[in-house]
Amino acid sequence: xxxxxxxxxxxxxxxxxxxxxxxxxxxxxxxxxxxxxxxxxxxxxxxxxxxxxxxxxxxxxxxxxxxxxxxxxxxxxxxxxxxxxxxxxxxxxxxxxxxxxxxxxxxxxxxxxxxxxxxxxxxxxxxxxxxxxxxxxxxxxxxxxxxxxxxxxxxxxxxxxxxxxxxxxxxxxxxxxxxxxxxxxxxxxxxxxxxxxxxxxxxxxxxxxxxxxxxxxxxxxxxxxxxxxxxxxxxxxxxxxxxxxxxxxxxxxxxxxxxxxxxxxxxxxxxxxxxxx
Amino acid sequence: xxxxxxxxxxxxxxxxxxxxxxxxxxxxxxxxxxxxxxxxxxxxxxxxxxxxxxxxxxxxxxxxxxxxxxxxxxxxxxxxxxxxxxxxxxxxxxxxxxxxxxxxxxxxxxxxxxxxxxxxxxxxxxxxxxxxxxxxxxxxxxxxxxxxxxxxxxxxxxxxxxxxxxxxxxxxxxxxxxxxxxxxxxxxxxxxxxxxxxxxxxxxxxxxxxxxxxxxxxxxxxxxxxxxxxxxxxxxxxxxxxxxxxxxxxxxxxxxxxxxxxxxxxxxxxxxxxxxxxxxxxxxxxxxxxxxxxxxxxxxxxxxxxxxxxxx
Numbered sequence: 001x002x003x004x005x006x007x008x009x010x011x012x013x014x015x016x017x018x019x020x021x022x023x024x025x026x027x028x029x030x031x032x033x034x035x036x037x038x039x040x041x042x043x044x045x046x047x048x049x050x051x052x053x054x055x056x057x058x059x060x061x062x063x064x065x066x067x068x069x070x071x072x073x074x075x076x077x078x079x080x081x082x083x084x085x086x087x088x089x090x091x092x093x094x095x096x097x098x099x100x101x102x103x104x105x106x107x108x109x110x111x112x113x114x115x116x117x118x119x120x121x122x123x124x125x126x127x128x129x130x131x132x133x134x135x136x137x138x139x140x141x142x143x144x145x146x147x148x149x150x151x152x153x154x155x156x157x158x159x160x161x162x163x164x165x166x167x168x169x170x171x172x173x174x175x176x177x178x179x180x181x182x183x184x185x186x187x188x189x190x191x192x193x194x195x196x197x198x199x200x201x202x203x204x205x206x207x208x209x210x211x212x213x214x215x216x217x218x219x220x221x222x223x224x225x226x227x228x229x230x231x232x233x234x235x236x237x238x239x240x241x242x243x244x245x246x247x248x249x250x251x252x253x254x255x256x257x258x259x260x261x262x263x264x265x266x267x268x269x270x271x272x273x274x275x276x277x
Numbered sequence: 278x279x280x281x282x283x284x285x286x287x288x289x290x291x292x293x294x295x296x297x298x299x300x301x302x303x304x305x306x307x308x309x310x311x312x313x314x315x316x317x318x319x320x321x322x323x324x325x326x327x328x329x330x331x332x333x334x335x336x337x338x339x340x341x342x343x344x345x346x347x348x349x350x351x352x353x354x355x356x357x358x359x360x361x362x363x364x365x366x367x368x369x370x371x372x373x374x375x376x377x378x379x380x381x382x383x384x385x386x387x388x389x390x391x392x393x394x395x396x397x398x399x400x401x402x403x404x405x406x407x408x409x410x411x412x413x414x415x416x417x418x419x420x421x422x423x424x425x426x427x428x429x430x431x432x433x434x435x436x437x438x439x440x441x442x443x444x445x446x447x448x449x450x451x452x453x454x455x456x457x458x459x460x461x462x463x464x465x466x467x468x469x470x471x472x473x474x475x476x477x478x479x480x481x482x483x484x485x486x487x488x489x490x491x492x493x494x495x496x497x498x499x500x501x502x503x504x505x506x507x508x509x510x511x512x513x514x515x516x517x518x519x520x521x522x523x524x525x526x527x528x529x530x531x532x533x534x535x536x537x538x539x540x541x542x543x544x545x546x547x548x549x550x551x552x553x554x555x556x557x558x559x560x561x562x563x564x565x566x567x568x569x570x571x572x573x574x575x576x577x578x579x580x581x582x583x584x585x586x587x588x589x
Contacts, residue, residue, distance in 0.1 A: 028569070032569050039573030150579050185583075229586070230586040
């Protein structure tokens, strides 16, 4: 009993005498918590709320003159805007973002800009952004795979199927053994599209199905619907009935997920193939 | 002879001492009696007042009467009246009667909330007129612990009722959040069905129109038939659209009525909750247990909408 009492007293004395844990200032803590909450929501697919939280975090960081925090959260916000399909808003945000001389932030910003410009169909602007990004991504750049994928998208937009296939293949090689299923799915989708554009329907179908498998595993409705559209496009010339099935699946997924734009594309594709048959 | 003389002298001396002792004893007794009288207030001048209380609880004869905490008198009489109320008389030192204004009131207080009860004369605002002797003053009881508990309960009950009503409204499967969400879901499904039907009909119309236009040179009557078909279908479509819109409008109106205001201020409530949780997190010892999160890193996705594979 005496030993236990001595132990408890020793613990109490130790607790009282230990150095107090340094606590972050409340405003910085609030900003980091807003950012962390936004990241959690982004991971859950709640992009609209995530965007609001990142905007709030950027404001909180700005209030304490933390330029790094502001830049980081503006990039998060731009990423959320891109997922939400608000490419123009993302581009404006990125134009107004000062990376503060941080090469990592600058590279992120150029890549996101290229993404927005490709989404808006501005291939020439995207090339400029991609050139800037490539200049910043030398050596063992962790964004090399993503950059290859964007260059593959850009090449595809400029109807350079061979270049697109080369970049997508390079990206896939870099992604092997890495835990990045989303980018791997993007790589397969681009390979499929490039092969399809190059007239290799058989291999294109294999790649498109690989992309579909990954996107199904990740449960990403927009990508699944677009994969089905791509499969329909690939099959359209040789197997119209199977293509029609693929378009119907794309339509069903898009309708269930409330994706209006893809619903319209899939409905139009179904209609076209119906007329073709 | 000398012995007798000596004895007389001693006897006188004893008598003198006895008389002195008796005199001092009488004086002390008188002083004591005077002190007792003074203590009992029998010799002081007092002014009598009275008040009527609902109950004699915490009121007793001899109880001290105070002004600003100083004892200035006492309760002299507590009587039960015919109507069930209690008549209380009290005497206040004449010297202190100048504080008892005509609008003064008597308050029964507890020392330190739960201590012994005391009678406090609280002078009124009008200092120009004093209360007359035998005047009946107003009486009230200051809130004791029980009264405070009752007050707190009275204030909390409406809040608890509100919370109950809000949670009830939220949980109500018909009019609450589940019901509202179910109706919105049903409505969105109806809209989807309408959209799908619309698309099919438009596709049908479009396909027919294209075919008819292709043969326009050969047979213009086909175009007329197609337009006629379209005319037949369009009113149905428009009617369904109107029905769905009516449905949505109705849902919006119902949601306005059934979704409690707290939900409409959801962001404010969420902000408040965040504030509270944030405040708690910053408080010792929680602050020492919860680390501030590290800067977030989002997983890169060069094509979050999968647009690369197919033109939009």
